[in-house]
Amino acid sequence: MESVLIAVGAMVPMLLILVVVHELGHFATARSLGVKVLEFGVGFPPRAFGFYTGRTRVLISPDTRFVNLDGEASLRTGQLVKVISSEDTEGNLVAQVIEGPRPRRGLTGRLPGKGEPREDFGRDDWLKHDGKVRAVEDGSFVLADMLFSVNWTLLGGFVRLAGESNPDVPRSLASKGVGTRFLVLVAGPLMNAILPIVFFTVLLMLPQDVLVGRLMVGEVSPGSPAQEAGVKAGDAILQANGHEIENSGDLIRAINLNGGSTMEWLVDRGGGQQIITVTPRFDQDAGRWLVGILTEMVGAHTERRSNPPWVALRDSFVNTWELLVLVKQGMSGAFSQGSAPQLSGPIGIAQIAGEFTREGGLAGWLTITILLSINLAILNILPIPMLDGGRLVFVMLEWVRRGKRVPPEREGMVHLIGFAVLIGLIVLISANDVLRLIEGRSFLGG
DSSP: OHHHHHHHHHHHHHHHHHHHHHHHHHHHHHHHTTOOEEEEEEEEEEEEEEEEEOOEEEEEEEEEEEESSOSGGGOOTTOEEEEEEEEOTTSOEEEEEEEOSOOOTTOOOOOOOTTSOGGGGGOTTSEEEEEEEEEEETTEEEEEOEEEEEEEEEEEEEEEETTSSOTTSTTOSTTSOHHHHHHHHHHHHHHHHHHHHHHHHHHHHSOEEEEEEEEEEEEEOTTSHHHHHTOOTTOEEEEETTEEOOSHHHHHHHHHHTTTSOEEEEEEETTEEEEEEEOOEEETTTTEEEOSEEEEEEEEEEEEEOOOHHHHHHHHHHHHHHHHHHHHHHHHHHHHTTOOOOOOOHHHHHHHHHHHHHHHHHHHHHHHHHHHHHHHHHHHHSOOTTSHHHHHHHHHHHHHTTTOOOOHHHHHHHHHHHHHHHHHHHHHHHHHHHHHHHHTOOTTOO
16 A cells, blocks of 8 residues: 555656646747647546736627627726637737626626627637736727636646637638747647756755776676677776776666767776676567676775756766667667567556655656656657647648648648557556566566
8 A cells, every 4th residue: 555655656756747737848849839739638527726917808799799788897906708700910819709607687798799709709710818917998998818727636737729620710810821830839848858957957956875896797698798798707897988887887877878879898807907898688578788797896884975056967868868768768669679668657657656756756756757757758759649749749730731731621630540549558558557566577587
């Protein structure tokens, strides 16, 4: 029960942060480029609470219809209204319909009369936005129509944009050019790629106990890359590709960064130093690159280390890049063995997050959050329907076809099919996660 609580307690804030940061990228970029943002939600509905912000000026014309209101004079500051707006030739929003709350006793408001086309209230080429009235002026009013909401299902977030697939809606995403839509879509994955830099900076500034000593080769497996390279038991590994090796973690990182390519090891053998070239091979069962040795630390002592902010920030870029390389190496290694990389669904992610957090505390939680942020960035940029990368494909197709768009209904069908396939894949992966739990297999490989 304790493991379950740790897993859930680690996963919920982690996913919340990762998804909210992702959506913040879409949100900030869309607003800066003139796309109408209707809602930024933390978590998923049902809604717990929310508040409106923003200052959108909306003109009132003689043709504006009022529902549950007696006209412009009945608009009040702080009043919650629903508005349906068109856009004039100068880019101003013009209210076609302003709907107030249900009328109080004795107030009928102006409802659509006989012969008035009620279906106009649902026209697809108008902007539908709601919010609270900030100010009322002669012939216009100011509306706070951007909703920040907090929802009960705290496992992510979302951004609701005007007209994501309808270019006729005023200030919609779909009405913008290829460049704007490209930037809005790519901003989410970009934020997930930037987040590790922030987290690595924090992680590198935290005081940590580091085991430092002389890493000795205790055993060399027959037929392994290490044996083929001439590594012998008793060798002390001093460097790998020019980088100091202070513990087994340093060596494991170096091996996985250089899997499939030749590495140069500087070893101490009997008091003399020599260079040995080793080429790691991918082990499918372990899920990582190996050279076939067992090591032990000699003369190990623990040092407490932390970096000043400027050094931590510099090294965070290096660590983020190396993490990207590690992800690529893991995928290429699996494919080289004719198998797919090991995937985990929500259950597996929770288990991994719990293991990292239980063993490493805050540093462990930050480490797994960094890893998953990188994976989320990569996943979202891939050309998978329904995800950002899938939508980017259609934007790039439009650019290649010199402005000719794929019909929204066809693009929507592709994303719908992709969504169904994605949900099915998540179900299958989750079933495999449950099977691994039952069999007692580790989600971390090995």
